[in-house]
Amino acid sequence: MTDTPATSFVPADELGAFCAALLQQGGLGAEHARTTADVFVWAARRGIDSHGIARVPAYLELLAKGIANAAPDLRFTSTTPAAAVLDADRAPGPVALSAAADEAVRRARGTGIASVGVRGTVHTGAIGYYVSRIAEQGLVGLGFVAGMPNMGYTGVKGAAVATSPLAVAVPARDHAPLLLDMATATVALGRIKQARANGTPLPPGAAATADGTPTTDPELAVMPLPLGGAKGSGMSLAFEVLTSVLVGAPIFAAFHSDDPQGRRHRQNALLIAVDPAAFGSADAFVADVDATLGTLKGLPVADGADGVYYPGERSAALAEQRGASGIPVAPKVRRELTESAARLGVEVPTALR
Template structure:
């Protein structure tokens, strides 16, 4: 008989409503709470548990400490039809980037391609959500995020750049959209914490000590190393220029001169296939490309041939039917907050 704690299985709609209720109790408006919960549950449903409902307590803490603004005044500045800057006023990332994604789609409908920079937000969550939101409208979505330095840079001692992510979503006609969502780090910070808790050695070249020395010892590891060495660190630095510096809110330079206040910036881009040719033919060609890929012979031992986002889309469908498993520690944190505020959702044991 297993002593492993049982995960709690919660229907997606219930988990969304439960998370939104907690976030509203934490100070967000009902609309902003629903938006934020949507992003968390989207990630949890696709199996990205590190950015799922496990983030709710952390966001409640950000709101309680005033790091995130519970009542932000979002403003959009623009001097060109195809470009804008959204000042988030320290709104939670899901609130700011959802608004930016919708603004990018609206502008791209008129201009063919549009970009919206996001200035002064806090923790953006899974950026795959925002580019997927763009793809749902039949457009191609591209996103970059820059944040606080927490990753090594090739040739530098200690943390120098952020684990800045990149996401691209391309709509298809029959297939699930292609969704590439990746960080510039070899390993996530959460994976380092998990290895430390379990005492499991880390992969070679994945993490480093405080002075930047590579290590496989989770007790000594404090930061991830960049993906592909100089390639990953170079990408992170480029994303800082394309987001933070572009919108006049630099993080990298100010961090290394003493400003450690938490913040993030982003850039979302929407491309309308209709501006490049026949959008119907584009979707058909995307399907043909993905079908061709999947028809290639799999390598020995491979479970199959998959394109980015395919397996997470299948998991989302499965969890949409069966419910989303929530880890015991996360469920305990959520229910403790709920009992404190008198707000519980429906659930049953997996």
């Protein structure tokens, strides 16, 4: 009988430095490597493991294949103070969207509300990070992303639209910020893969075969179905228009055309920052947000529920917990990270050895 490999618990700062070193050896500059690692560690602390440090090997592959540009020329263009477009030049998503979030905040300070479209990035990562980055500055953050079609659309045979996510972050004073971060799919692609590996059935209406036939068999499932049917697929299409089409880089139409370049991996995004001070008192706003969240949490708890929670509350609590106890790294992820470290000549933290 062999022992099952144990999960490692690694301090967030050590894990971040390790991931940054891997990414830098993989080709990114020091600043961009650190920025990308910060996004992964943020997601891992909050329990968003599908977008956490497990993504590092995939990003190293994107860099090695030239799909992601290790030295992008990020350029902002603008014709009005309240809006800009960032040409990401195939930069990793964390690099491009972090820059876009900061630019949106800077502009919103003067205009009250500002938006930055991101054109031609590569895998945006956890978009909750970028709107949270905006909320940390006392502004409301909204984000939309469009990517390669990999999800069904109501009435269409086969994959039609992307599992395009949206995120909203609202600052508060005494509570953790409200953070809504969701995809337009019923389940993530990662969950389908996990069910396949575990041999467990998928929930009804969550996934489909290649021709769009719903299935609960993970061996037959190749794509998720939209959340709420026509509602989820309609939202995904709307996000394609609000991001890709808006910045002059359509994905959907090109993907379904005869042009082979239409299926080249890329993503687009739109980040919006709203300054509460432009609508009245910023202090009164966060106080009222606190009152709203407090009222919600004071409502009667339904039978069988363990409490009343607002979006982002539990993940913020988990981030505090993992900040104190360390971030769990599953055996498979640990193996992939240490193998990457051996190949790139990066020292592995003691907790991962």
